[in-house]
Amino acid sequence: MKKQVFSWGAGTADGNGSMKEILGGKGAGLAEMSLAGIPLPPGFTVSTEVCTIYFENGNKVPQEIEDQMEVALRTLEERTGKKLGSATDPLLLSVRSGAKFSMPGMMNTILNLGMNDVTVKVLSAKSNNPRFANDCYRRFLQMFGEVALDIHMEKFNHIFDAMKAKRKVKLDTDLNAEDLALIIEDYKKLVKKETGKEFPQDPHVQLKMSRDAVFRSWWNDKAAYYRKMEKIPDEIGTAANVQAMVFGNLGETSATGVGFTRDPATGENVFYGEFLINAQGEDVVAGIRTPSPIAELNKAMPAVYKQLREITNSLEKHYRDMQDFEFTVEDNTLYMLQTRNGKRTGPAALRLAVEMAKEGLITKQEAIMRVAPAQLDQLLHPVFDAASLKTLKMLSTGIAASPGAAVGRCYFSAEDVVAASAKSPVILVRKETTPNDIAGMDAAKGILTAIGGKSSHAAVVARGMGRPCIVGAGEIRIDEHKKLFTCAGSTVKEGDWISIDGTTGNVYLGQAKTNEADPTRGEFAEFMSWADEFRGKFGVRANADIPHDAKVARKFGAEGIGLCRTEHMFFAEDRLPHVVAMILAENVKDRKKCLQKLLTMQRSDFAGLFKAMDGFPVVIRTLDPPLHEFLPKREHLMVDVTKLPYATAKEKKDMAASYGCAVGELKKKLPDLLKRVEDLHEFNPMLGHRGCRLGITYPEITEMQARAIFEAVAQVAKKGVKVIPEVMIPLVGSVKELAHQKAIVKAIAEEVLGKAGLKDQHYMIGTMIEIPRAAITADEIATEADFFSFGTNDLTQTTMGLSRDDYTKFSKEYENLKIFAADPFGVLDQGGVGKLVEMAVKLGRSTKPDLEVGICGEHGGEPSSVEFCYRIGMDYVSCSPYRVPIARLAAAQAALVGLKGEANRTA
């Protein structure tokens, strides 16, 4: 039988830190710590594979593994000198989950295992503290009852609260040993009533049941949701870690705490953490008692503090990363309970990486790998405008638990947040959060709690999600029932706007203005410059339609514009009337007149883009959307035509305003407009008369756009700007379409540049690959194309036969059933769409080895998709300006893990 149970302790271990796969993160960490000579309670890990075997084996652990566990238990008993269930020196155990990837708070833990009617008495006698012994027992009964026996928490709380009421006390600690003994009896009765069986007194039975309950918690709702959110596979399972209990609640010489070797919110190199005297671990993270800052431990227990600093320093050096640790002091003896690489905010991840590289702890390459590209998002988003904050009332200052600025409407339950977040940005306001709030936290822009510290559930989860978060804002009084809170004389109701600053801890009433982040300075700029070093010649461009966006893109490091959608210019208020007139024109001559007006406007837009991108390429796509998108909607026109004969004067006036005509003209205008709209009506606009199909039926539109582009080129180039224009023809499915449009663009380009004396001005004409046929016939299309740019939004829609807008109707079911590995519109479907993309790159380069290839769909800013683009040999990705740094980092990481593609790249 394969080894499935791994012991550790006393400076030895069966496993080691590299065995996360099989031991889980926690188990591997404990083994590694033990090997490193760190003082920790001994124990053993039942492997992640056993979790899978348990489910496959009909929720039962095979006997051979039970036997291995028996052996490990005997070793543990030897190491501690105690015995499970002993009437003289009983061993108490904790049983904790621990998967390969950290899933904080998502699965179950059972503490104080081994308590029963016998051991409670022994513990009472040995500690000389009957209240402590009874409290351990009742805690175990409650945890075991909830977790292993599926009895609802409320039922235990009801018994407990009834006793408090009976004794007329407020705090748990006000109940004495006798009260707790009564509660224990009631708890045991509850177990009997709910399960039909007596509470199992045998600790060996308790152990097996607890271990199995930990395995089962892999599939509880919040764990499954968290995995979905974090993209953790369902198949890997969790280990169960069985460890000797040590007690932080043995009195004033005992304590328990958690900490980080550096600040996980900001990355600052300060010792960071919290502790509670005379408490068990869950008291710290549960947020029920607000714990003390770790620095104060130096006063309370100076020797322990010194030892803790030494151990954690060596842990950070050992693991070469910031550590998140748990410790317990039992009667002045320090035990490390856990250490792991700490979760961190985006800003912290970046600062840690840069500083550790500078300290020489890690290499620059490692620093680059330490920041998940998506984490950069938090550094790129707006911060509060200082002037704007001055106009708002500050309500309170809490603990700054996760940095960043968030503005939203208040909601007081996870459900309400989820519902409201579809319509407006939302802030989740709670007394404290629990794992049940996870969906609400995900949907909220920011989180505000009244109690809890930097290690509370809210703080930990918010940092993981990159959500701004303030905890322990004790001045606010929340009435979750009435859905409001009061603070500093104000009453803030559900739906009211507040602004929270997770960097300062300040809470403001109202909507604060925000300023854009500045990515050109400080550690961020330094980090990105390292990333660019490793990225090599793989380029990152931005999708930008107007000069302002182009400037932002440059600031974020874009090396050109990968997609300018000219139709976005058409929708501008001063242009739309000309566009509409152009569409309604009854002949080519009239249409050309309208186009002439648009020409002037487009030319100046293009000139602005070229100036902003001096020295970098600008890809301009010719008109793409179907013409009816510029006109009123057919069904609204039909309704208005029906309504008109019965409309009141007021209604007519409104109608006239919306159609931009006089009331008297409505009678003729509406049916005329409807007729044209009917002409243009399409059953499937996505697959209709758009893209190059427009340019083919209305060549004068392509002509106008080509003229605007090259006149702008001439204008700007003459001023000394280096212009690199690339004209992109959309929705090509056949090389003949491209050839047709190319001929038009080329003729205009030669004419305009010739006249301007710029015959040597370089330009390219290429195409978007966004329908499957283009990918399949890319070898043919490449004969006419100077470049390809993959429009993976539309390519995903056509390849999957799935309209992005209509998918929302049934995406919930599809997500629940996991039909797709991820949302195909967010993450490139490498198994399907990606195969076509790869095929197209190969076919295209087989015809034209120096074909420039990029991507301009939204996937161009999604890290795993960027990695894919890098690997298959694309020359660049293009994404929204704010995602440019993310793409730069993702590309650098792809380069560092040595993905192929460099050989294929042409740029």
Next chain:
Amino acid sequence: MKKQVFSWGAGTADGNGSMKEILGGKGAGLAEMSLAGIPLPPGFTVSTEVCTIYFENGNKVPQEIEDQMEVALRTLEERTGKKLGSATDPLLLSVRSGAKFSMPGMMNTILNLGMNDVTVKVLSAKSNNPRFANDCYRRFLQMFGEVALDIHMEKFNHIFDAMKAKRKVKLDTDLNAEDLALIIEDYKKLVKKETGKEFPQDPHVQLKMSRDAVFRSWWNDKAAYYRKMEKIPDEIGTAANVQAMVFGNLGETSATGVGFTRDPATGENVFYGEFLINAQGEDVVAGIRTPSPIAELNKAMPAVYKQLREITNSLEKHYRDMQDFEFTVEDNTLYMLQTRNGKRTGPAALRLAVEMAKEGLITKQEAIMRVAPAQLDQLLHPVFDAASLKTLKMLSTGIAASPGAAVGRCYFSAEDVVAASAKSPVILVRKETTPNDIAGMDAAKGILTAIGGKSSHAAVVARGMGRPCIVGAGEIRIDEHKKLFTCAGSTVKEGDWISIDGTTGNVYLGQAKTNEADPTRGEFAEFMSWADEFRGKFGVRANADIPHDAKVARKFGAEGIGLCRTEHMFFAEDRLPHVVAMILAENVKDRKKCLQKLLTMQRSDFAGLFKAMDGFPVVIRTLDPPLHEFLPKREHLMVDVTKLPYATAKEKKDMAASYGCAVGELKKKLPDLLKRVEDLHEFNPMLGHRGCRLGITYPEITEMQARAIFEAVAQVAKKGVKVIPEVMIPLVGSVKELAHQKAIVKAIAEEVLGKAGLKDQHYMIGTMIEIPRAAITADEIATEADFFSFGTNDLTQTTMGLSRDDYTKFSKEYENLKIFAADPFGVLDQGGVGKLVEMAVKLGRSTKPDLEVGICGEHGGEPSSVEFCYRIGMDYVSCSPYRVPIARLAAAQAALVGLKGEANRTA
């Protein structure tokens, strides 16, 4: 320099019959005839390549080729003993087009070349017939003027008609030599006026100009249209055949004629043709004089007739096919001017093939190759119901020129026919047709002309198109201006219905009923049995939704049902209300109630199909269309909701009727319905919530359909019918979708068959491959699929990103620009969609070597697509019942030309 001019005559030839590519059909035929010792006027062919060179060379023939032609001309002069332009014995020439593929009447011909002011006198003296000489000259002037000088025909006619008016005569032949001399002078003046130059008297100049004009006629409108219709490539060009003139118009001992070795309309083995005494060739085909049947030549010129029969018999044996020939008798000497394989109707093609095979002239294999699959169409369409004909007034009997029954509304011009044919079946009624009518003939269901014979333009073209046609119906008096005809006391106006029988020549007033063709008897059945012999194991199934269609399909030879669209059953009048109720159901329970009602109905439909297909497979597709297709249209509901408050009692009553409710309920029903319709509204229904996506969100629908299928299986199988059910899941894009639906179907199948004691009943569950992702991931999908069926309608739409319905908006431009090789919805786009199909077959079989693969898109009945499916190793095609024989023949032909695929086939 490559040889580009090929001489023939006097029993020799530079080329031969196999050189159609370079000599064109006519040139190759003349060379072959000459080699066979057939008497024919000598001449030479300027090759098809020269046509291409001419256009590439700026509409000029290079000097080296001119030199070759000079040499050939000298040979020709030697062979005839005459000299071009000679003042003693002038040679006259014809110049005719002749491409690789026959394009009758589409390009230009020039006769009597060599006439000028000198030779007209010589000819007059030599023939002792000044009128004949002058007539030759004026004909040449007119033809040369029109064709080589682009002078409008009407201008010549005007001069000619003016002379007739002046002389007060009716017939051309009433003008005497002097009149013609005056006309010649006016013609020459016209040439001077129109071109600014004198008419070229030099016959060598005439020859070069005529040859070039023939080349240019390759690109005239009607030729280009014909090529498009017949799918002849534009690149191949035409040859120019220069041949010594012989004269059928030298008096009563001269004649000209055309004929076929067998009847091209019916295929009957009779000598068939027409001639005119004292006429030139174009008089016969122009339809101006009605010619005499060829049999009468035996009376007029018995020796010539005997020689003609001998020659044409030997020609048929030589070419091993029915011949279409032209001849001229010049002063009792017979010359063959041309021979070629004759065009024929579908029925004739089939009869010829069967009879020639039985005669031993050709093999059975050759017989199969002799019939174009599309020609079978003409044999599969309805014939008039005899009883129905008795109720109609017979207007006239004309010449039965192309068989078949046609019913339609009368229209009197090609333009009107084209316009009207969109709305209704149409018959084109004309005095006579010209090549300018070709689009109208194509759009018409049948053609009726008042004049002309079996070789007239109308007759020849109609047979080529397979359109029923009656010519020479002399009793009808057509007023094309007033758009009516009168006949037998009736006046038939534009838009009135008539019925024409191209097999009998009868014209009826009104709409005759038709009966279906019987494909199970006679030559047709025999021919198809040969085809099936060669087809091998490649199957042909039919798309059929109801038992009646299934029975028709069996009659036409379908070996199973390849696609049963269950939703077609949903649209039936008695079912739609249950379907609507099902969609409007607010919960699963109510929905299941409605489904229960549909279950009973579907079960009996399926039972009917299984019975009709005893022993053959039946592929049933689960529900495919989006649910909103079953509900009223959104925009109509919006209009009705707007209208309701203002509606009159009558309008309300109509509304209530159309929504199937009481007037009083409208106020609630309309907004409720609109709400549900809004819920279901989609931007791109083609890419929306349909196919398996419905079955996934509403598993109860799939359950119901599976139950209906397998309960029907059980019911019918118990009666001894051999049922082979194949359940097909539509619109699968990911293997997980298929697995989900398969699990549902399988569970129901096992349950129902188990209960019925039919555990061994075989069934398959497979999927439609109709979106690109399915093709790309076919290896994964095949792990769950027992079979694939390609839905090439949708696969074409998604692969090309092109909605079939919306394509009509710009298909005209696309056709004109030849963006696609053919209509991709009619002919499978092998270069794009086909590549995906081929990839999917390979990937699918790589996972599951015995995967059954077929096609059920409309391409399954299109010959070139069937050939493709055969070649890539599909097991079967499925098409509409009426196209089954076409597919059987196309498959047999693919097998006979030795296309690969047999090795891959599994069935």
